[in-house]
Amino acid sequence: MSATGTDTGQHVIVVGAGIAGLAAAHRLLQRGARVTVLEASDRVGGKLLPGEIAGVRVDLGAESMLARRPEAVALAREAGLADRLQPPATATASLWTRGALRPMPKGHVMGVPGTAEALSGVLSDEGLARVERDAGLPRTEVGDDVAVGEYVAARVGREVVDRLVEPLLGGVYAGDAYRISMRSAVPQLFQAARTHTSLTEAVREIQRRAAAAQQTGPVFMGIQGGVGCLPLAVAASVEARGGEIHTRVPVTALRRDPVRGWRVTAGERELWADAVVVAVPAPAAAALLDAASPEAAAELRTVEYASMALVTLAYRRADTALPDGSGFLVPPVDGHTIKASTFASQKWGWIADENPDTVVLRTSVGRHGETRILDKDDADLVAVSRHDLREATGLTASPLETGVTRWTDGLPQYPVGHHARVARIREHLAGLPGIAVCGAAYDGVGIPACIASADAAVDQLGGDLSTVARLMADPVQSLHGGAGE
Structure with a gap:
C-alpha cells in the first residue's frame, strides 16, 4: 500500500x-x-447501535451525523446506503428553560449569539443587556487555548453559557462548558476569537462566511433504519x-x-x-x-471520559400529544435530571412512516463527573425521565415499552x-x-x-x-x- x-x-x-x-x-x-x-x-x-423497542427500529446510540462535513455521508454512500440517507423531517428544536419549552434561538454558533435579539425569551433582561455590552469590551485573549465557558462568560455573561452553550456542548460531549477546550471543541469560534475583539462580531463573521460558501442543505443526516x-x-x-x-x-x-x-x-x-x-x-x-x-x-x-445513559420509550400514538419539533435540550442550571429529549418519531420520517400507531422518544442523562444519577437502576432512570417529560411536555400516558442503554465511559473529554x-x-x-x-x-x-x-x-x-x-x-x-x- x-x-x-x-x-x-x-x-x-x-x-x-x-x-x-x-x-x-x-x-x-x-x-x-x-x-x-x-x-x-x-x-x-461501537457507539453506533441499532435496536428495537415495541417493534420499532431505533438507534440506541448516536442517531444522526453532521452533513456539513463530507466524511460520514460519503462513507455511507460507498457502503451502499445512498438510497437510505434521510435528513431530519424537522430541524426545529427547543430549550426547556425557565419553566417552559422555548424555541431554540437562531443565529448562534454552539449557543454563542451574533446579536442579543436572537436570545430574547431565553435570557433575562439583565442577560440580554450583558450580551449588548460585548461590543464595547476590550479584547479577551484566547492564547493557545481557552475553556469555552470561561471565554464566553467573560464576553457575554454566564447566563449565555449556562442556558445555551452548556446544553449544546453537553449534548455532544456530556461535559462541562467551563472545562471544555474552545480550540478543540469549537475550532471555528476559536479562530474567529483570535482575530476579533467582539465575540458577537466574530459569530456574525462565521455566519457571513458560511453564507458566502453557500452552505445550504441539511445540517444533519440520518439513515433509514438508524445510523446504527x-x-x-x-x-x-x-x-x-x-x-x-x-x-x-x-x-x-x-x-x-x-x-x-x-x-x-x-x-x-x-x-x-x-x-x-x-x-x-x-x-x-x-x-x-x-x-x-x-x-x-x-x-x-x-x-478522561464521561458516562451517560439513553432511555428509550414507546407510546401509543393515540395516547400521545407532543409539541412540534425534534425535541429539546435542558440547561443543567434549571436543576432537571434529563439533559435532552429527542422526539424520534417526529425527527425521523422513516420511523413515523414505518410505525404510524407508535411514538418513540429518547431522553439522555449523565454528564462528566455526575455519577449519582447513573448509579440508579434502569427502573429509576425510566421514572425520572417520565417525570421530566411530564413536566416539560405534559405527557402522562404509560409507555408500551421502555429500555435503558448505558454508555459507561462513552465520551472522551476535551479539556x-x-x-x-x-x-x-x-x-x-x-x-x-x-x-x-x-x-x-x-x-x-x-x-x-x-x-x-x-x-x-x-x-x-x-x-x-x-x-x-x-x-x-x-x-x-x-x-x-x-x-x-
Missing part, C-alpha cells in the same frame, strides 16, 4: 471495530492492503472486499520486531502485521502501546490543552513505523470526525508501509536502521 493506492499486499491489523476502525479498514482495502480487524466485544459498531446500520454496512463492504473481521478477539499486546513488523497478541494467538491501526478508546490504547511507546501511553491515560496532548501522542508515535491511532479521543467525537481520523491514520500508514517495504527488501538496513528500535 502507498499513499497513491499501489497494491503491495501488505498486512494491516486494525484493533477495534467501531466506526473509526471500520472506516480505516475500508480505506486500507481500497488502497490494496490485506486487512484483519480484531474486536474485543461481540459486535461491530452504518457500521454494519461498512463491515459487510470490508468482508466483501476480502477483509477479515473477528469479534470476541481482545488484543492484549503489541510489540514491534525490526524484521518481521508488528506482533499482535490476541488471546492465545499471535499474529504478525506490517502495520497496526489502534482504533480503541484511550485507556485500551494506552495498555496496548505501553511496550512500544510508554510516553504515548502515559498521555493517553490522562484522557483546555487537548490539542497539545494529541500532538504529543502523535509525536511520540511518529518514530515508530507502521503504527497509527484514530477514534473519538483525538480530533472530534462526531461520526465524521472519527472517520476523518481513520482516513488520516491510513494516509500516515501509506508512507510508513512504503518505508517498511524498502526495509524488508534490505535485511541489513532492517536490522540496523529500524526507526524506534
